[in-house]
Amino acid sequence: MSPETPRNPGEQAAPPPSGDGPPGPPAGKDPLIAGSGWFAVVATGLAIFMTTFDMTAVAIALPDLNRELSISPHEGEWLILTYAGAMVALGLPAGRYVDASDIRGCFVVGSLGFATASALAGFAVDLPQLIGARLLQGIFGALLAAVAPVIAARSVPPSQRGRALSIIGVLGPLGAVSGPALGGPLVDTWGWQSVFFVVVPFSLAAVVVGLRNLASLVPMRPPAWSLAGESAIVAVGTLSVFAALTRLAERNPSYLLIAGLFAAAAVCFLVWRRTAGYGAARSALAVPMVAACVLSLTLTTVASGTLYYLPPFALEAFRGWSASTIGLLLLFQPLAMGAMGPLAGWLVDTWKPRATAAIGLISMTAGAVLLMLGIENWPAGVLVAALLLAGLGLGLFAGPNQTLLMMSAPPQLRGTSAALSGTGRQIGLALGPALATIIWLSGAHSGTGASGDGIVMAFIVAPVAVAAALGAFLLMTGDAGAPPQRPPGPPEPARPAEAAADAQSAPPGAAPS
Known part of the structure; x- marks a missing residue:
């Protein structure tokens, strides 16, 4: 049975559109939706926003947090690395778990767990407690990142799916770029704890909406131990790469240690290749449109990570602006992105998703170049114009990219495909600042030692990454064809014998005969 063939009783096949056109005719309501599909979309979008907001808002809170808890800046970095590492390490296992488990249960557990972990972080009184809470945040955040796009893709008819998935696609990067702008006033007014406490009520609201509007279709099972093993392998590999990049930014780096860290990451990858998770990821990425969307999103978030990280340092060094002034300036990017999201969704549903995404990447490239200059x-x-161009571009790109990804993913690999997207986003948000720091400090070490040495050069990461994303997106999607416009129904339920077995221990990419 091919992925495009309907896999459920009563599921009707919708004819694929010609070329790059809008989705086909609407289909019946998905059994997952017990109430309002749009309420479910809003709840999942809110969940995605929170997971990326807490990625970057914590960076703004670090100076106050380090001072109050008497920890060094190097120790404070682990609050970011722990969260990012957990999101990356658990991303693909979480996607496989979503593919084999109850969608409603995954969303409710993820939202409730994220709320609990955020509250624990706010009440933490020392570094170990805070690191533990951040680890829990990353675990439940990875589950939310994997399940949210699946719910959005199944919540509305195909004629509205571009708008639904644009909400998910825009709110992810919007949360990341809003973190510095919104986190600063929160920390100044209520202290570093506020960046954790602020997400608790929204997480609990998402739980209520999920319980009221989603149906439970299969039993909720605990994850298999094999998923924990895969997560540990990926975590060691990811942290090895992050540590190597951090060492590269030092004035006198130990290249032997750096080589050892990269070697450890390579060994982890070779071990991971023997797991079921690798098979699932490979099956999803074998779909050209899925591979194009994941790669272009990763490169775009490398640029986004650079553009939220560098401007505060540069504006303070070159212009002597206060944190409040910098925060107000940086708000132009998320405001433009949020305003463009609904338009991007409408264009996906009525025009051409691929062309809309490409226009967005061109706009973002222009904004990144203008900001660097x-x-x-x-x-x-000029800076306002640059941030507006970058925000408008990201808003135009994110929704169509998410729509093309979820509409092209095979039904039995929707969770895995969404997890690949979320993992790519987290890698990009961590990799952008790391690459920018390496270039920045390399320029500073070879310059006069002034605070601005090297920082302008570091901005090159953003336009290069977006230009690479544009090239990869156009080249890889040119031969991919139009995504199949299948109804949003679930994949065929597992057979009783398979349900009794450990579903997570086998690659979900193989369709049942």
């Missing part, structure tokens, strides 16, 4: 001494209006 003007950050030092051009008028503030």
